[in-house]
Amino acid sequence: xxxxxxxxxxxxxxxxxxxxxxxxxxxxxxxxxxxxxxxxxxxxxxxxxxxxxxxxxxxxxxxxxxxxxxxxxxxxxxxxxxxxxxxxxxxxxxxxxxxxxxxxxxxxxxxxxxxxxxxxxxxxxxxxxxxxxxxxxxxxxxxxxxxxxxxxxxxxxxxxxxxxxxxxxxxxxxxxxxxxxxxxxxxxxxxxxxxxxxxxxxxxxxxxxxxxxx
Numbered sequence: 001x002x003x004x005x006x007x008x009x010x011x012x013x014x015x016x017x018x019x020x021x022x023x024x025x026x027x028x029x030x031x032x033x034x035x036x037x038x039x040x041x042x043x044x045x046x047x048x049x050x051x052x053x054x055x056x057x058x059x060x061x062x063x064x065x066x067x068x069x070x071x072x073x074x075x076x077x078x079x080x081x082x083x084x085x086x087x088x089x090x091x092x093x094x095x096x097x098x099x100x101x102x103x104x105x106x107x108x109x110x111x112x113x114x115x116x117x118x119x120x121x122x123x124x125x126x127x128x129x130x131x132x133x134x135x136x137x138x139x140x141x142x143x144x145x146x147x148x149x150x151x152x153x154x155x156x157x158x159x160x161x162x163x164x165x166x167x168x169x170x171x172x173x174x175x176x177x178x179x180x181x182x183x184x185x186x187x188x189x190x191x192x193x194x195x196x197x198x199x200x201x202x203x204x205x206x207x208x209x210x211x212x213x214x
Contacts, residue, residue, distance in 0.1 A: 012038070020054060020170070028169060042195055044171045045164075049152040051174040055164065060155070061214060062175050065106050067149040070128055072101040073142040094135065101141065103128060106151070153177050161187045161208035163194055171195065172210070 004011055016033040020043055023029055030038040045051060049064040078099045095102045105128055125146065132141050154160065154175035164170045171194060173187050186204060193200035 017054065022168070026168075042169045042171065044173055044191055044195075046173045048174050048176065048180070049150040051152060051172065055172065057164075057214060058160070058172075058174070061160070062152045062154055065151055065153045067104065067106050067151045068124055068128065069102065069104045069147055069149075070125070070143050071145045072103075072132070073144045074099045075101075075139060075141070077139065092131065100144065101132065101136070103132060106153070151177055151180075156213070158207050158213075159183060159187060160210055160213070161190050161205075162210045165210060165214060 012032070012035070015035055017030055018033050019031045021029040021031070023039070027039045027041060028043050030040055030043060032038060045055060047054060049062075051062055052059045052064075076099055078096050078101065092106075093104045105124070129141070129143075152175045154177065157177060159175040159177075160172050162171065164172050171191055173191050176183050176187075183204075186202060187208065190200045190202050190205060190208065193202065
């Protein structure tokens with residue numbers, strides 16, 4: 001943020017964008033709720049689970065789902081596993097790092113308006129505790145931290161990164177599911193290349209492409 005401001009640019013936070021319109025000048029008009037209008041040469045949609053709101057063409061390609069993660073208290077009897085164990089039909093993932101269990105799960109239920117009223121519904125938390133006891137029957141787990149998120153699950157489990165077809169100077173960076181921490185920096189570098197050069201030679205470009213998927 002400091003670097004952006006040093007080069008004379010401005011960061012606008014807590015801004016709810018309601019629509020993006022093309023102008024005859026070739027610029028894009030970004031309408032911000034209760035804040036007015038911003039004009040831009042390019043727009044990158046990094047809206048993840050909320051992408052469908054501004055880009056209806058993604059409504060059948062991305063589904064907003066609930067993501068949950070719990071971390072156990074430290075247990076010296078655990079052996080680190082530095083790769084994910086996928087369980088539960090692909091909806092659950094377990095890692096053991098620094099003698100702690102990191103257990104992530106997703107719910108494919110429709111996202112309700114009261115979703116953010118609580119971190120994790122008690123019914124989901126109970127199920128996660130039961131599964132931990134099932135997979136580690138000789139261990140007793142006490143939870144240290146829990147948190148939840150709203151994530152975008154693409155239909156083919158690959159994120160969408162690149163210029164949006166039939167939309168000049170509009171780019172999308174969305175659909176990372178539970179793996180945004182692993183992919184976001186690579187995806188951001190790809191978007192940089194697309195805007196500056198029109199193409200990219202970075203790895204995963206063929207996997208993250210929009211061609212043939214939208």
